[in-house]
Amino acid sequence: MYIVRHIEDLHRIIRIWRKYNSTTGFVPTMGALHAGHLELVRAARKSDTFTVVSIFVNPTQFNDKKDLDKYPRTEKEDLVKLEAEGVDILFLPDAEEIYPEGGFRMPEMKLGHLMNKLDGVMRPGHFEGVIQVVYRFLDLIRPDRIFMGLKDFQQQLIIREMMLQAGMQVELITVPTVRESNGLAMSSRNSRLTEEERGNAAVLYGVLGKIRKSILKEENFEDACREGIKELENAGMKVEYIQWVDAGTLEPSTGNEEESILMAAVRTGEVRLIDNILV
Numbered sequence: 623m624y625i626v627r628h629i630e631d632l633h634r635i636i637r638i639w640r641k642y643n644s645t646t647g648f649v650p651t652m653g654a655l656h657a658g659h660l661e662l663v664r665a666a667r668k669s670d671t672f673t674v675v676s677i678f679v680n681p682t683q684f685n686d687k688k689d690l691d692k693y694p695r696t697e698k699e700d701l702v703k704l705e706a707e708g709v710d711i712l713f714l715p716d717a718e719e720i721y722p723e724g725g726f727r728m729p730e731m732k733l734g735h736l737m738n739k740l741d742g743v744m745r746p747g748h749f750e751g752v753i754q755v756v757y758r759f760l761d762l763i764r765p766d767r768i769f770m771g772l773k774d775f776q777q778q779l780i781i782r783e784m785m786l787q788a789g790m791q792v793e794l795i796t797v798p799t800v801r802e803s804n805g806l807a808m809s810s811r812n813s814r815l816t817e818e819e820r821g822n823a824a825v826l827y828g829v830l831g832k833i834r835k836s837i838l839k840e841e842n843f844e845d846a847c848r849e850g851i852k853e854l855e856n857a858g859m860k861v862e863y864i865q866w867v868d869a870g871t872l873e874p875s876t877g878n879e880e881e882s883i884l885m886a887a888v889r890t891g892e893v894r895l896i897d898n899i900l901v
């Protein structure tokens with residue numbers, strides 16, 4: 623595995639690959655890698671000749687400075703995991719490399735309709751930062767495919783639309799959420815949970831499952847939601863939102879769309895958790 627910190631080194635290797643009629647799969651991450659990330663890496667390894675993984679804790683997508691400072695960083699362990707998975711390039715740039723003085727050009731895009739909802743409301747500026755960094759990586763790496771988790775459902779939807787509007791010839795492959803045995807969606811931030819909070823956090827997936835069942839039985843969604851919120855609060859969580867939306871537009875579900883999804887964000891202690899379940 624090449625560990626690459628500079629764009630020119632990245633380009634030197636990729637230029638050689640291109641000579642061999644190869645394809646490149648790209649997995650962007652912020653490190654503190656867990657089994658969810660590794661599932662994306664495996665998907666990339668299966669479908670492409672070469673795999674590039676980036677680890678970059680992108681400062682522009684943190685709307686909360688404390689969250690950025692406390693974001694877990696486990697570079698040594700991450701390196702061992704990626705090496706074991708057979709990754710070809712680990713790209714570890716610093717912020718100056720990604721955000722050069724004078725900036726970089728991005729095409730005009732209209733993504734407000736996907737960004738002004740759910741996490742876009744709760745975390746002002748977050749998706750603007752995500753779009754900026756993913757655009758930059760795609761422009762630098764020019765992969766054939768990008769691999770993203772369904773855990774961050776709104777994120778992958780926005781990136782899909784961004785690539786479409788920017789005319790990027792990159793296929794987005796989504797990977798189902800990997801969970802702990804108790805149902806808790808794996809997340810780098812879970813390492814900041816106390817043992818007790820970690821147990822309680824698992825309630826979130828259970829609650830989403832119950833609300834989903836109520837929807838399928840055509841029971842009242844608002845009532846099911848109220849019950850769910852009570853259960854989460856009893857487990858020590860503060861609920862930011864639980865919404866049932868059209869999986870294509872993120873507009874409130876009418877119950878008639880092709881695919882709908884239940885999305886939730888909660889806080890437990892200092893940690894913010896998101897999860898979702900297709901209905």
Ligand code: AMP
Nearest residue numbers: 651652653658770771773774799800808
């Ligand atoms: P992050 O390091 O949190 O920015 O995540 C990097 C990528 O891993 C994103 O595409 C996430 O959606 C994905 N990811 C994070 N957690 C999981 C999980 N539990 N299962 C599957 N993919 C995940």
